[in-house]
Amino acid sequence: MRIKSILQNKHRNEAEKQVVEKLRHEAHLEKISSSQSKKYGNEVSQFLDLIKDESNPDRKIKKNNRNSTFYLPRLAFATFSLCIVSFLIFKGFEKPEENKSIQDLSLIEDLVELEFQPDLDFVKNINLENFTWEKPSLDLNLILIPMADFGSLFTDIEIIPPLNLYFDPVQNLPNRLTPSEFWDFKKNTREEIKNFKDSIPFLEEIYQTNRES
Amino acid sequence: MQNKESFSDEELAIRTQQGGTADFEELAKRYWPRLHRFLLTYGNDAFASDITQETLLRAYQKISYYHSKKSFAPWVFTIARNLALNSLKRSKRKAEVTMDENLTESNQVIENDHEIGMVWGKAKQFLSKTAYGSLRLHYGEELTVKEVAIIMGKSEIAIKVILHRSRKKLAEYFKSNPIKL
Incomplete structure (x- = not known):
């Protein structure tokens, strides 16, 4: 009975019925008084003036020019994020230059001659006796190179990790060799370095010049 | 026109x-x-x-x-x-x-x-805002339960239950404090 009365939204007893009648009666009186109320009349007329003002195109332009401070922090955060992402994309990764190879002696020659004269000591100071076949505890290239290769699958840009193989060949190569390969590498590299030095005829002159300067 | x-x-x-x-x-x-x-x-x-x-x-x-x-x-x-x-x-x-x-x-x-009227005043005093609002819309503005449910963001059953409880609460109050229309 109770659930039925709830679902039908009907009063259950005389007391509830009386309450509903009183509520309806008072609401009816309120409607009559409000229709005669000067207060409502004034408020409505004020509102209608506001609407007319709102319809005015000049006001709309003014309203649109209002600056909202609510979006400023979001905008600042979005800009900052965009800068970070742009930096990572364009500065963190470099586009490889074509035909640049570690084995390309002619290119090395050019570099030595034109750009890297002050750094020639790195060739002179190579001492293979200092290298061992043991891998260092953490070689970042082991992590970064597969990541870069994976990234290159989805873009046209070949990603070069920060630890560049080209400018640090001797330190990096042995770390990827097995012990037997390492000893072979060491033996062969001695000869290669000798050949490399011999292949640059003016190398000794440059050493000389550097020492004098 | x-x-x-x-x-x-x-x-x-x-x-x-x-x-x-x-x-x-x-x-x-x-x-x-x-x-x-x-x-x-x-x-x-x-x-x-x-x-x-x-x-x-x-x-x-x-x-x-x-x-x-x-x-x-x-x-x-x-x-x-x-x-x-x-x-x-x-x-x-x-x-x-x-x-x-x-x-x-x-x-x-x-x-x-x-x-507002005296009965509505008492209703406002004893009922929650949701209950009073539902009562006002249904009995005061004569909107259907479905429309009240849409406005108050509740289901129709919930509004019916709220109206039932409100009626009951007010009836109990006016039983002990009778008033004349």
Whole structure:
């Protein structure tokens, strides 16, 4: 009975019925008084003036020019994020230059001659006796190179990790060799370095010049 | 030319969508007192007037969103309720800072007793805002349970239960404190 009365939204007893009648009666009186109320009349007329003002195109332009401070922090955060992402994309990764190879002696020659004269000591100071076949505890290239290769699958840009193989060949190569390969590498590299030095005829002159300067 | 008073609310809303500001004036005249009485649920007279104005202004600005096949009253009352609740949230935050909340609430009760009838006043005193609002919309504004449910953001069954409990609570009160109509 109770659930039925709830679902039908009907009063259950005389007391509830009386309450509903009183509520309806008072609401009816309120409607009559409000229709005669000067207060409502004034408020409505004020509102209608506001609407007319709102319809005015000049006001709309003014309203649109209002600056909202609510979006400023979001905008600042979005800009900052965009800068970070742009930096990572364009500065963190470099586009490889074509035909640049570690084995390309002619290119090395050019570099030595034109750009890297002050750094020639790195060739002179190579001492293979200092290298061992043991891998260092953490070689970042082991992590970064597969990541870069994976990234290159989805873009046209070949990603070069920060630890560049080209400018640090001797330190990096042995770390990827097995012990037997390492000893072979060491033996062969001695000869290669000798050949490399011999292949640059003016190398000794440059050493000389550097020492004098 | 047909008199504007003979148009239904929905017809006036559609005419406003087509660019008739004068049609919205008629709607504003009809709905101002209705919205004001409903908004007394959430605050005092000044609060109700402010939100009524804001509601009708918002309705006028967003009239293009009104769906012509649906009833106009639930749409505008829903705007009113949402604006009132948002305003209350903001004022509550301010009151927390000024520690003035109790003073404001006590003033509201005194002022509201002058604005609404005695039975409605008691209902406001004993019932929650949701219950009073539902009662006001159903018995005061004569909206259907379905329309009340849409406005209050509840299911029809929930509104029926709220109305049942409200009736029962008021009946119990007036049983012990009888009044004459």
